[in-house]
Amino acid sequence: MKALSFNTPGEARRHLEQLDSSRGLVLFASAAAVSELSRHAPSRAVLCSTKGEYTPQGYRSGVVTGFEYESGIADIVEILHPPVLSGNVLSASYHKVQGNANAFLLLLCDGTGAMEETILSSLFFIAPEFKIIGGSAADDEHGETYIYIGSRRVRNLGIFFNMPGRTALVKENIYVPTGTTLLVTEADVFGRTVYSFNGRPAAEEYARVLGVPEADLAEHFLSSPLGKRYEDDLIIASPMTINPDGSVTFYSQVMSSTYVEVLSAADPLAVLEETLGGSPYKPSFVLNINCTLRDQLFIRDGLWADFDRTMLGFCGNTTGFISYGEQYYKKHANQTMILLLVE
Secondary structure (H helix, E strand, C coil): CCEEEEHHHHHHHHHHHEEEEEEEEEECHHHHHHHHHHHHCCCCCCECCCCCCEECCEECCCCCEEEEHHHEEEEEECCCCCCHHHHHHHHHHHHHHCCCCCCCCEEEECCCCCHHHHHCCCCCCCCCCCCCEEEEECCCCCCCCCEECCCCCCCCEEEEEECCCCCCEECCCEEEEEEEEEEEEEEEECEEEEEEEEEHHHHHHHHHHHHCCCCHHHHHCCCCEEEEEEECCEEEEEEEECCCCCCEECCCCCCCCCCCEEECCHHHHHHHHHHHHCCCCCCCEEEEEEHHHHHHHHHHHCHHHHHHHHHHHHHCCEEEEEEEEEEEEEEEEEEEEEEEEEE
């Protein structure tokens, strides 16, 4: 797999038009650039709109990036709405690669549709240990995401990669538990909205445990998201907005009668060193999906330059994008970085 980067849509368009028939391509770019490029994309090219791009030169915004691969190793599947309508074709593609421990599924989802958990739950036929990495496409100012298979616009898609070499998935949280938990006492799971924690209005109780005025709660969302515990794994659920009734809407589902953990930020650069230091091997290619909320935090705190230095020192053949949510195996996370490592 080869990471690509283009400074302008025009450069990317010329590459698309000259793409060898034996090569497949996944490109990440702004909504406007994706819409423009779709008119020139062959059917073996996938395009996804982003909130920012990660390139072999590091974090950028307003460029086109992505990766190229041998087209014979990939099976591209449109995921219909509702996802159950695509069950048979997804299952058929999965069964072609399920015996390969190096295979993985790349999921690209509509980041405004709030369907990530529904899509993941529809993949019940996929073994728990099968690698799934994904990101949710970002929207433009009009609230639309853009995902294309060639020139055909789709809402969601999956690409099964039948990899010949070793692969690994790595998830990084830069947030740690504070020791404070909240009981979700009333929630609309499909609406991703919590009405009460510990029997009190959600925003009021969230602010109380943080020790901040309720009027200032939204200012602390980046620094103090919530964590959902799955056995030994911690999946971040990021708050999106406080509603007029005092409820809080999240970027992922939060279920009633469960506990969530209040989190605080660790040192992101120290965590990155630890994350990469735990890699099972030196990769030849890295796909990097970072949440838009991490992006906001990194911009606010001026962290991208140091992040790039460490990440590209680990592997210069790196690409990815800033997403509206991350898929890691069968879980949908926020405020997270997911890495696919190819040996």
